[in-house]
Amino acid sequence: DVSWTALATAFAGAGDAATAHSVIDRMPETDPIAWSVLTQGYAAAGDVASAMKIFTSLPAADLPSRNVMIAAFARNGDLPSARKIFDETPLDWRSGAWSTIFQAYVRSGQIAPAKELFDSKRELHSIVSWTAMVAAYARWGHVQEATTTLEKMPEWDVTVWTTVVCGLAVSGELREARRLFDCVREPDLVLWTSLIVAYARNGGIHEAAAMFREVRWIPDNVLWNVMLSGYSQHGYHHEAIDLFR
């Protein structure tokens, strides 16, 4: 019944999976969606074990609950369990779970399975999955793959460039970060800030400062924070204080 399910959803959404569970136990008829919601409730509350218990008891798990379980395991770092659910979903449903598991591989730096998944589903590629693939390469220091993949992308937006610049900043590839930044005609503040971070983290505090000066009239929290912490982490305490003069 819809209103019972709605009630259970409300409890689950409020993080109270136990109460949601008791609501469902009192429902006059069992509703597959209600159980699915409960799975999600436990997963959202971080109780992956309880979620999995209910999930496995479902006669036929639907796509949203599969997605939730995959996401929950992924957050847990339990990629094998996530992958198992993915592999058990019928082929024609997999597109829904595809991006979830793909992102999980990307986030945890498992390049090989990410690439395998990426290559296996060309028809599912969007700017989002392209971005994630490039970001993964950049982030883990595979500069060559990052740039060739970037070149293959059918379209670009500021987010791609920002992601890849950030990834390169983490892996210490300052030169390449700069080169790619220079390819962008109209960098926005987020991208601009990312390159400042790249410099600040990789021994280029003066370049970072120069870039900051050009935009210091913009009252942006992150921008200022980046410069401030960049200075203080390298012992430039006077410069940090002078920012506010």
Add this chain to the structure above:
RNA sequence: GCUACAGGCAGGGAU
């Protein structure tokens, strides 16, 4: 935007 459309998922900057 994606989805099997009550419920789910979804790429960008410091902590």
